[in-house]
Amino acid sequence: MFDNTTVTNTNDDSGDPKIAMHETHRSELHVGNTGTFDVRAVAIAILGWILPGLGHALLKMWGRAVTVCLTVAFLVYLGAGMRGNLFAPGGDDAFARLGYAADLGTGSFYYLARAIEVTGPDVSHADGDYGTRFLATAGVLNLLAALHAYEAARRRKA
Amino acid sequence: MTVLVPLQLSHFQCFLLFALIISLAFGTLGRRQPLERLKYATWSFAMFVVVGIALAWLMYPFSR
Numbered sequence: 001m002f003d004n005t006t007v008t009n010t011n012d013d014s015g016d017p018k019i020a021m022h023e024t025h026r027s028e029l030h031v032g033n034t035g036t037f038d039v040r041a042v043a044i045a046i047l048g049w050i051l052p053g054l055g056h057a058l059l060k061m062w063g064r065a066v067t068v069c070l071t072v073a074f075l076v077y078l079g080a081g082m083r084g085n086l087f088a089p090g091g092d093d094a095f096a097r098l099g100y101a102a103d104l105g106t107g108s109f110y111y112l113a114r115a116i117e118v119t120g121p122d123v124s125h126a127d128g129d130y131g132t133r134f135l136a137t138a139g140v141l142n143l144l145a146a147l148h149a150y151e152a153a154r155r156r157k158a
Numbered sequence: 159m160t161v162l163v164p165l166q167l168s169h170f171q172c173f174l175l176f177a178l179i180i181s182l183a184f185g186t187l188g189r190r191q192p193l194e195r196l197k198y199a200t201w202s203f204a205m206f207v208v209v210g211i212a213l214a215w216l217m218y219p220f221s222r
Contacts, residue, residue, distance in 0.1 A: 063186065064186055064187060067182070067183060067186040067187075068183070068186075068187070071179055071182065071183040074179060075179060078175070082167075082172075126167075126168065126169040126172060127166070127167060127172065130167075130169070130172035130173075130176065133176065134176065137176070137180065141180070141183055144187070145183075145187060148187055
């Protein structure tokens, strides 16, 4: 998280204490800024996970924000409307737990899907089976978007 | 409230819809320029469809 290379210039070979002090002060400032920057990036990623598209919106990437929000919302709407299986916490096997993790990736939309799917899942038809995939894909896609927002906030990706 | 999606989609239609939505999202997230996004989304959609159909035919002999 912190750049260790920034604190290596404190022992200046010139022997001038003013220069050494200046280098030390600059290094501390750099470390402080990096820490703040990381906290901001993590906060953006978490907000982007909770509300799909919000992370990109905070970075003023409006096109991506709208696309992420609409895509995740549409997938959740279709998945729940097709009566896909929306996994609940405390699953019996690894697949149920993984499915819950994927579904939870939609953030607040998970509860929206629960509200939409009042009659419960029906995976006996292709619709319901695809609905399960749509819901899981919405979650994984939102996690991918949150990671992208995190990287963009750290200026590693645009 | 029970039927929020009025369309009764077939397996293939669901597959195409899934490929289209994910391709658009991939294109938007993966590229910066509009033309590049369109090209990447089109390529991604084509790959989804081609690989999906190829896998379906590969699994067909074992389906029954």
